[in-house]
Amino acid sequence: xxxxxxxxxxxxxxxxxxxxxxxxxxxxxxxxxxxxxxxxxxxxxxxxxxxxxxxxxxxxxxxxxxxxxxxxxxxxxxxxxxxxxxxxxxxxxxxxxxxxxxxxxxxxxxxxxxxxxxxxxxxxxxxxxxxxxxxxxxxxxxxxxxxxxxxxxxxxxxxxxxxxxxxxxxxxxxxxxxxxxxxxxxxxxxxxxxxxxxxxxxxxxxxxxxx
Amino acid sequence: xxxxxxxxxxxxxxxxxxxxxxxxxxxxxxxxxxxxxxxxxxxxxxxxxxxxxxxxxxxxxxxxxxxxxxxxxxxxxxxxxxxxxxxxxxxxxxxxxxxxxxxxxxxxxxxxxxxxxxxxxxxxxxxxxxxxxxxxxxxxxxxxxxxxxxxxxxxxxxxxxxxxxxxxxxxxxxxxxxxxxxxxxxxxxxxxxxxxxxxxxxxxxxxxxxx
Amino acid sequence: xxxxxxxxxxxxxxxxxxxxxxxxxxxxxxxxxxxxxxxxxxxxxxxxxxxxxxxxxxxxxxxxxxxxxxxxxxxxxxxxxxxxxxxxxxxxxxxxxxxxxxxxxxxxxxxxxxxxxxxxxxxxxxxxxxxxxxxxxxxxxxxxxxxxxxxxxxxxxxxxxxxxxxxxxxxxxxxxxxxxxxxxxxxxxxxxxxxxxxxxxxxxxxxxxxx
Amino acid sequence: xxxxxxxxxxxxxxxxxxxxxxxxxxxxxxxxxxxxxxxxxxxxxxxxxxxxxxxxxxxxxxxxxxxxxxxxxxxxxxxxxxxxxxxxxxxxxxxxxxxxxxxxxxxxxxxxxxxxxxxxxxxxxxxxxxxxxxxxxxxxxxxxxxxxxxxxxxxxxxxxxxxxxxxxxxxxxxxxxxxxxxxxxxxxxxxxxxxxxxxxxxxxxxxxxxx
DNA sequence: AATGAATGAGAATTCATTCAT
DNA sequence: CATGAATGAATTCTCATTCAT
Numbered sequence: 001x002x003x004x005x006x007x008x009x010x011x012x013x014x015x016x017x018x019x020x021x022x023x024x025x026x027x028x029x030x031x032x033x034x035x036x037x038x039x040x041x042x043x044x045x046x047x048x049x050x051x052x053x054x055x056x057x058x059x060x061x062x063x064x065x066x067x068x069x070x071x072x073x074x075x076x077x078x079x080x081x082x083x084x085x086x087x088x089x090x091x092x093x094x095x096x097x098x099x100x101x102x103x104x105x106x107x108x109x110x111x112x113x114x115x116x117x118x119x120x121x122x123x124x125x126x127x128x129x130x131x132x133x134x135x136x137x138x139x140x141x142x143x144x145x146x147x148x149x150x151x152x153x154x155x156x157x158x159x160x161x162x163x164x165x166x167x168x169x170x171x172x173x174x175x176x177x178x179x180x181x182x183x184x185x186x187x188x189x190x191x192x193x194x195x196x197x198x199x200x201x202x203x204x205x206x207x208x209x210x211x
Numbered sequence: 212x213x214x215x216x217x218x219x220x221x222x223x224x225x226x227x228x229x230x231x232x233x234x235x236x237x238x239x240x241x242x243x244x245x246x247x248x249x250x251x252x253x254x255x256x257x258x259x260x261x262x263x264x265x266x267x268x269x270x271x272x273x274x275x276x277x278x279x280x281x282x283x284x285x286x287x288x289x290x291x292x293x294x295x296x297x298x299x300x301x302x303x304x305x306x307x308x309x310x311x312x313x314x315x316x317x318x319x320x321x322x323x324x325x326x327x328x329x330x331x332x333x334x335x336x337x338x339x340x341x342x343x344x345x346x347x348x349x350x351x352x353x354x355x356x357x358x359x360x361x362x363x364x365x366x367x368x369x370x371x372x373x374x375x376x377x378x379x380x381x382x383x384x385x386x387x388x389x390x391x392x393x394x395x396x397x398x399x400x401x402x403x404x405x406x407x408x409x410x411x412x413x414x415x416x417x418x419x420x421x422x
Numbered sequence: 423x424x425x426x427x428x429x430x431x432x433x434x435x436x437x438x439x440x441x442x443x444x445x446x447x448x449x450x451x452x453x454x455x456x457x458x459x460x461x462x463x464x465x466x467x468x469x470x471x472x473x474x475x476x477x478x479x480x481x482x483x484x485x486x487x488x489x490x491x492x493x494x495x496x497x498x499x500x501x502x503x504x505x506x507x508x509x510x511x512x513x514x515x516x517x518x519x520x521x522x523x524x525x526x527x528x529x530x531x532x533x534x535x536x537x538x539x540x541x542x543x544x545x546x547x548x549x550x551x552x553x554x555x556x557x558x559x560x561x562x563x564x565x566x567x568x569x570x571x572x573x574x575x576x577x578x579x580x581x582x583x584x585x586x587x588x589x590x591x592x593x594x595x596x597x598x599x600x601x602x603x604x605x606x607x608x609x610x611x612x613x614x615x616x617x618x619x620x621x622x623x624x625x626x627x628x629x630x631x632x633x
Numbered sequence: 634x635x636x637x638x639x640x641x642x643x644x645x646x647x648x649x650x651x652x653x654x655x656x657x658x659x660x661x662x663x664x665x666x667x668x669x670x671x672x673x674x675x676x677x678x679x680x681x682x683x684x685x686x687x688x689x690x691x692x693x694x695x696x697x698x699x700x701x702x703x704x705x706x707x708x709x710x711x712x713x714x715x716x717x718x719x720x721x722x723x724x725x726x727x728x729x730x731x732x733x734x735x736x737x738x739x740x741x742x743x744x745x746x747x748x749x750x751x752x753x754x755x756x757x758x759x760x761x762x763x764x765x766x767x768x769x770x771x772x773x774x775x776x777x778x779x780x781x782x783x784x785x786x787x788x789x790x791x792x793x794x795x796x797x798x799x800x801x802x803x804x805x806x807x808x809x810x811x812x813x814x815x816x817x818x819x820x821x822x823x824x825x826x827x828x829x830x831x832x833x834x835x836x837x838x839x840x841x842x843x844x
Numbered sequence: 845a846a847t848g849a850a851t852g853a854g855a856a857t858t859c860a861t862t863c864a865t
Numbered sequence: 866c867a868t869g870a871a872t873g874a875a876t877t878c879t880c881a882t883t884c885a886t
Contacts, residue, residue: 012866031328033245037860047868048861058860070394112390113324117242120389133394160395161411165380167387172379178331179323183281183344184371200372207418221849221885248877258851263878434845453750455667459881469847470882480881492816534812535746539664542811555816582817583833587802589809594801600753601745605703605766606793622794629840643864643870670856680872685857 016054018044023051024065028107031114032062062114063122067129069111074132076101082139087147088206094140095205099170099198109175137163144209153209165208169201227265229255234262235276239318242325243273273325274333278340280322285343287312293350298358299417305351306416310381310409320386348374355420364420376419380412438476440466445473446487450529453536454484484536485544489551491533496554498523504561509569510628516562517627521592521620531597559585566631575631587630591623649687651677656684657698661740664747665695695747696755700762702744707765709734715772720780721839727773728838732803732831742808770796777842786842798841802834 022044026035037058041048055061080097082090102109115122123129140159147153173180177188187193233255237246248269252259266272291308293301313320326333334340351370358364384391388399398404444466448457459480463470477483502519504512524531537544545551562581569575595602599610609615655677659668670691674681688694713730715723735742748755756762773792780786806813810821820826 015866031242031244033242034328036858049863049868050866052861053866110328112387113328116387116389117245117321117324120393123390123393126393129394130396134396137395158407158411160397161408164384164387164391164408165411165415168379168383169376172383173375176323176327176375176378178327178329179334180375182331182334182337183340184348185341185345196369197372197375200369200376204376204415204419208415223849226849247875249875259878260851260880261849264849269877437845453664453666455664456750458879471847471884472845474882475845532750534809535750538809538811539667539743539746540811542815545812545815548815551816552818556818559817580829580833582819583830586806586809586813586830587833587837590801590805591798594805595797598745598749598797598800600749601756602797604753604756604759605762606770607763607767618791619794619797622791622798626798626837626841630837645870648870669854671854681857682859682872683870686870691856 012054015044015046015050019046019051019054019061020064020068023061024069024107024111027062027065027114028110031110032059032118035062059122066111066115066122067126069105069108070123070129071132072105073101073108074129074136077136077139082143087143087150087152088210090143091147091205091209092202094143095166095170095202096198098166099201102170102174103194106174109171112171113175147209151211154211157209162205162209166205169204170197173197223265226255226257226261230257230262230265230272231275231279234272235280235318235322238273238276238325239321242321243270243329246273270333277322277326277333278337280316280319281334281340282343283316284312284319285340285347288347288350293354298354298361298363299421301354302358302416302420303413305354306377306381306413307409309377310412313381313385314405317385320382323382324386358420363422365422368420373416373419377416380415381408384408434476437466437468437472441468441473441476441483442486442490445483446491446529446533449484449487449536450532453532454481454540457484481544488533488537488544489548491527491530492545492551493554494527495523495530496551496558499558499561504565509565509572509574510632512565513569513627513631514624516565517588517592517624518620520588521623524592524596525616528596531593534593535597569631573633576633579631584627584631588627591626592619595619645687648677648679648683652679652684652687652694653697653701656694657702657740657744660695660698660747661743664743665692665751668695692755699744699748699755700759702738702741703756703762704765705738706734706741707762707769710769710772715776720776720783720785721843723776724780724838724842725835727776728799728803728835729831731799732834735803735807736827739807742804745804746808780842784844787844790842795838795842799838802837803830806830 019040022040023035026040026043029035035058037048037051040061041051044050051058051061055064077094077097080093082094085093137159140163144153144157144159144162148155148157173188180188188197230251233251234246237251237254240246246269248259248262251272252262255261262269262272266275288305288308291304293305296304348370351374355364355368355370355373359366359368384399391399399408441462444462445457448462448465451457457480459470459473462483463473466472473480473483477486499516499519502515504516507515559581562585566575566579566581566584570577570579595610602610610619652673655673656668659673659676662668668691670681670684673694674684677683684691684694688697710727710730713726715727718726770792773796777786777790777792777795781788781790806821813821821830
C-alpha cells in the first residue's frame with residue numbers, strides 16, 4: 001500500500017522513439033482513421049499522455065510518422081553511391097534498391113497510401129522532404145545524362161517520369177499484393193514470384209532507357 | 212415548398228443502388244475506418260436503417276462497394292474489342308483505356324488501396340472477380356501471342372507481369388498524385404502532366420514488348 | 423413481372439392464433455424487452471403489420487400471451503375432477519398435475535416470471551383471471567374441508583398458503599433449473615432428478631396437511 | 634452552487650463498486666435486455682465509458698452483478714453459526730434467515746430469475762459459486778445428520794431437496810407477489826401477509842423433517 | 845385482409861483527449 | 866517526466882412502429 005509504481009526510464013528521446021515506432025506499425029496496419037491511440041500507447045510501452053506530450057495529438061503523430069518514412073527511403077538511396085557507378089549499373093542498382101527498400105520496410109507503402117488518402121495534407125509544406133526528393137531526382141537525372149553522353153541511353157528521357165515509373169512498378173505490385181493474390185490466384189510474396197517480378201521490372205526499365 | 216416528403220420512393224432496387232453509390236464515394240474518400248455510416252445514409256437519401264437492412268453492416272457494404280468497383284473496370288475492358296485489333300493497336304488501346312478508366316473513376320484507386328489495407332479480406336473467396344480477372348489475363352495473353360506470331364512482339368513475355376505493369380504505371384501515378392505533387396513540386400493532374408504521363412507509359416509498354 | 427405474390431390464407435382466427443403461439447415462445451425465451459417483434463412475425467408466418475392489426479403493439483401482445491397462459495393452467499385443473507376424489511387423492515393429484523403442467527408447458531414459468539418482472543401490470547385489472555383463480559382456491563379449500571371433516575387433515579390450514587406452496591415447490595425447482603444445475607452440479611431435468619423432486623414434493627405437501 | 638464537479642473522485646475501487654451497485658438495481662428492475670447502460674451510468678455517478686473500461690460490456694457487467702448476488706446470499710448464511718445450534722434451531726434459523734435475506738435484498742430474486750431466463754450462461758463455469766453452494770449444502774446436510782442422530786429428524790432426508798424447498802417456499806412467494814396480488818386479491822407484502830407466510834413456511838419445513 | 849419497404853428514436857459501444865496525482 | 870482514471874462526443878447498430886400498395 002502506498003507502494004510507488006516504478007516509472008519507466010526517464011529517457012525522453014527513447015520514449016519519443018518508442019512511440020514513433022509503435023505508431024508507424026499501427027498506422028501502417030490500419031490507416032489514420034483505423035489506428036488506435038490506445039494501441040499505440042500500449043505497444044510503445046509508454047502511456048497515452050506521453051503521446052499528447054510529445055506529439056500533440058493523433059494527427060501530428062501521423063505527420064511525424066509519414067515524415068520519418070520518407071526521410072528513411074531517401075536516406076537509403078543517397079548511400080548507394082550511384083554517382084560513382086556506370087550509368088547502366090547505377091540504374092540497375094537503383095531499381096534493385098528501391099524494390100529492396102519496399103520489402104525491408106513493409107510499412108512504408110501503406111503509410112504512403114494513407115498519406116495520399118488524406119491528400120498529402122500531413123506533409124504539405126514540408127520543405128525538408130521536398131529538398132530530399134529534389135536531390136534524388138537530380139541524382140537520377142545525372143545518371144541519365146551520363147548514360148546519354150556515353151550513347152548508352154536514349155536522349156530526352158524525363159528523369160521525373162523515370163523516377164515515378166521505377167517506384168510504380170515495384171510499389172504497385174507490393175501494395176496490391178493482397179487483392180492481386182485473390183484476383184490472379186497466386187502468392188505475390190513467394191520467393192519465386194518476387195524474383196520474377198524484380199527481373200521483369202529491371203527489364204522494363206532497361207528497355208525504357210537503353211538506345 | 213413545405214411539402215413533406217415523408218417516405219422515399221418504394222423502390223428497393225433504387226434504394227440499394229443509391230446507398231451503394233453514396234458508399235462508394237464515402238469509402239473512397241475516407242477509407243473503411245474513416246467512412247461514416249451516417250454520412251452514407253444522408254448522402255444516399257435513404258436512412259441508416261436501410262443500410263443495415265440491405266447490406267447487413269458497414270463491412271458488408273464495403274464488400275459490395277469493392278466488388279462493384281472491380282466488376283466495373285473489367286466490364287469496361289471487355290467492351291474494347293481488343294481481340295479484333297492488331298496486336299500493337301490492342302496494347303495501345305489497353306494502356307489508354309486503363310488510364311482513362313482510372314481518370315473517369317477516381318474512386319476506384321482509393322477503394323483498391325483500402326481493400327489492400329485490409330488485406331483483401333473483403334473479396335477473399337469471391338469467385339466472380341477471380342473469373343473476370345482470369346478472362347482479362349487471357350485476353351492480354353491473346354494479344355501477346357498474336358503479336359509474337361506476327362514477329363512484332365518478343366517471345367516469352369509473361370502476360371500476368373504485363374498486366375500488373377500496365378496497371379502499375381498508371382495507378383501509382385494517380386494514387387500518389389498528392390504526395391507526388393508535394394515532393395516533386397508540380398501538379399500531377401494538369402492537362403499537360405497527364406498527357407505527358409500517358410505518353411511515357413505508352414512508350415514504356417511498347418518498348419517492353421516490341422522486338 | 424407484375425406477378426402477384428400469394429397471400430396467406432385469409433383466415434383471421436388462424437393468423438391471430440399463429441401470432442399468439444409464436445409470441446408465447448419468443449416472450450418465454452427472451453422476456454418482454456428481449457423479444458423481437460420481427461422474430462415473432464417471421465416465426466408466425468404472418469408479417470409485422472398483422473401483429474399491429476390484431477394486437478395493437480408489442481405490449482398488448484404480451485398481455486394477450488400472459489392471459490392465455492394463465493387461462494391454460496386453470497383450465498387444466500378444472501378438468502381433473504378433484505371434487506369427486508377422496509381428499510388425499512385429490513391433493514396428490516393436484517400436486518402431480520401442477521408439476522406436469524409445468525413440464526408440459528415450459529413457457530409458462532418464464533412467462534409468469536416476466537409478468538412479475540413488470541409488476542404484473544399486464545394482468546392488472548383482469549377480472550377473468552381473478553375469477554379463475556378464485557374458483558381454484560375454492561376447490562382447494564373444498565379439499566381441505568373434506569379432509570378435515572374426515573379427520574385426515576389438520577384443522578386450520580390456509581388454502582391460499584397451500585396453493586402457493588404447491589406451486590412454489592414445483593415452479594421454483596423448474597424455473598431455477600439452469601442456475602441450479604450450475605450451482606448444485608447436477609442435471610435438474612434428468613428423468614431421475616425429476617422423479618425424485620416430484621416424490622419429495624408429494625411428501626412435503628402430505629406431511630403438511632395430514633394430521 | 635455553480636461549482637463544477639468536473640471529475641469524480643479518482644478512486645477505481647469506488648467507481649467499480651458504484652457501477653456494480655447501480656447495475657444491480659437496474660438489472661433487477663428491468664432484466665438484462667430491459668436494462669439501459671445509460672441509466673446505470675447516470676445512476677452510478679460514473680459515465681458510460683467507465684462501464685466498458687471496468688467490465689467490458691453490458692453482458693459482463695450482468696455477470697458481475699449475478700456473481701456478486703450469489704456470493705452475498707451465501708456469505709450471509711455462513712455467518713449464522715448454524716453448526717453451533719441445536720438441529721431444530723438451526724433449521725428454524727435457516728428458514729428465517731433465507732426469508733429475511735430475500736426481504737432485505739429485493740433485487741436478488743429478480744436477478745436470479747434473469748440469470749435463469751438466460752439459461753445461467755452468465756455463471757456457467759463459475760467455480761467459486763459452485764464451491765460456495767457446496768459448502769452450503771454440506772452445512773444443511775450436517776444439520777440433518779445431527780438431527781437424525783438425536784432422533785429428532787427422520788432418516789434419509791435429501792439435503793439438496795431440502796435446500797431447494799427452503800428456498801422455493803420463500804422465493805416463489807416473493808417473486809410472484811405481483812401476479813399473486815392480482816390473482817389472489819390481497820397484498821402479498823403487508824406486514825401480516827409476510828408474517829403469515831413465514832409461519833406457514835416454518836411449519837412446512839418442520840413437518841417435513843421432524844419424525 | 846395482407847405485404848414488406850421505410851423510418852426515427854434510441855441503445856450499445858468506441859475513441860481521442862484531458863485531468864488529478 | 867510520468868501515470869492512468871475519467872470524460873464527452875461520436876459512431877455503429879437496433880427496434881418498435883408506420884406507410885404505400
